[in-house]
Amino acid sequence: MAIHKLAAIIKNPLNEDEFLLVKESPPPKFGEEEYDSYFDSDLWDLPSTQLNLLEGESQCGVAVEGAESVLEKIDLTKFDLNLALNQVLARVGYGMHGGVQWRLWKYAEEAEFGPGDPVHTVFITGKLVSVDDNLQGPCKWMSIQHCLTWLLDVKPSCGRVGPLVVVGLLNDSMQSKKWKVPPTLCYQEYPPGVVLVPMGSRTGKPFHTTNLVVFAPHNLPNDCGDNNFVAYGDALIVDPGCRSEFHKELGEIIAALPRKLVVFVTHHHRDHVDGLSIIQKYNPDATLLAHKNTMCRIGKGDWSLGYTSVSGNEEICIGGQRLHVIFAPGHTDGHMALLHIKTNSLIVGDHCVGFLSVMEVPFWMLLLVEI
The missing domain is CATH 3.90.79 (Nucleoside Triphosphate Pyrophosphohydrolase)
Incomplete structure (x- = not known):
């Protein structure tokens, strides 16, 4: 319904x-x-x-x-x-x-x-x-064009463009994705280049999906400059936590993305890491970022390769776009978030006030508020 x-x-x-x-x-x-x-x-x-x-x-x-x-x-x-x-x-x-x-x-x-x-x-x-x-x-x-300017370069005290404009007009005009989401999966893209795919997972009731975030910017201005980044990539995946019956679709997503891939895990719960082994299988060159308290709870069967430890305040560069790592303990002692600098958009995993502090919501609802 x-x-x-x-x-x-x-x-x-x-x-x-x-x-x-x-x-x-x-x-x-x-x-x-x-x-x-x-x-x-x-x-x-x-x-x-x-x-x-x-x-x-x-x-x-x-x-x-x-x-x-x-x-x-x-x-x-x-x-x-x-x-x-x-x-x-x-x-x-x-x-x-x-x-x-x-x-x-x-x-x-x-x-x-x-x-x-x-x-x-x-x-x-x-x-x-x-x-x-x-x-x-x-x-x-x-x-x-005015809406795109607001959307792709958010400034303090300026207006923001809502999801209906993006879904109804802007995504079609930009044709931002070089890669394709498997046709069996529904998704949301907002802002352009950031794709949110709810995938069936072992999450807590009444929820039944965990949001897989795929950030693969295309035709956007380079915003990285000469910063000292902890990781570089052409695409980013956040929280691959789907159940085994969705591993085929996750593998198709990984295969369609650029080889230079960064994987970011917000925390260690199964509904956020169950698909790590699939990423390792399809792209063993991928770079994994996680807090040390998260990695000590992730088994070798999920990820047996090396990883880069992050504790907050690091920056990563994905396709010429800067993302800032934020340490946000509370939901777990190793919980991390990611801020996309250009659009002031915050990827929070489960760390959003809501039902039992476990909130899986559309990405457009997670826009960072400004002081």
């Missing part, structure tokens, strides 16, 4: 290179001084709303050109598009959607990160008849 969302790519009639974004509400405060001293940059995304099924014999009443192309996956005539479109346009000051011709852009199925239902998104595109002063609240016209 999936939850469905409608996202609208509303084009500017005066400049078709621009589309409308709205500013999302900031996360709530929790009354904890240390936590509340951090703040997020403004998040801008496509206007969207939940897409609900029609009741009884009601008719959709809205024509979406091209909707038949995804009929095998979703029948839009069974959903209340009229209500959803009015809600989307009301967010930007347009009360009704009359006069706008809507066309299906894509249907994106979210990977099952669990334990809740995945959210599948229907992207539609349309052009307003005219632009006037009706636009209300925090919204703005932006181009793909």
Whole structure:
């Protein structure tokens, strides 16, 4: 069972290179001084709303050109598009959607990160008849190039681009991956070049997957300079912890990645290291990075080659991009995190406040907040 969302790519009639974004509400405060001293940059995304099924014999009443192309996956005539479109346009000051011709852009199925239902998104595109002063609240016209600038080079106090823009528009325009995720696996790519693949693992209930993070930047500016790095590589894998029935897909991922591979383990739990032996089998030249307290609990059957010990504050260079190693004990005494400097994105493994401190969430939720 999936939850469905409608996202609208509303084009500017005066400049078709621009589309409308709205500013999302900031996360709530929790009354904890240390936590509340951090703040997020403004998040801008496509206007969207939940897409609900029609009741009884009601008719959709809205024509979406091209909707038949995804009929095998979703029948839009069974959903209340009229209500959803009015809600989307009301967010930007347009009360009704009359006069706008809507066309299906894509249907994106979210990977099952669990334990809740995945959210599948229907992207539609349309052009307003005219632009006037009706636009209300925090919204703005932006181009793909402007969004890419925000996404690939995050600056303090600047805005961030939300996941709907990335999934709906930017990933297709960048074509960032030289390698391919096996077709049997669903994944999420955000920001471009960072792929998150939820894979079945021996994790704690109610979860059933662990996020395999693959960082393989392509066509991005070199940000490494002359720093003293603890490791260099063309690609990075974080936490290969899948069950044995997914080892074939993990092997296909490893075989498709560049030979100069860095493997980073956030901590020693089985749902984060069960696939190490597969990496060693497919690429014995890979460089493994882990804290010494982690490695002393990883058996020879998982990794029998050498490794590079990290304790925090080291930097690694992957495809010309810098990542900073952060020591974050708590979930385990050797827990580590990785910060991608350019996008201020933090890979935290299980070290994210949530259900029993074991949180497997989409990568876009792990953007580093700024002091």
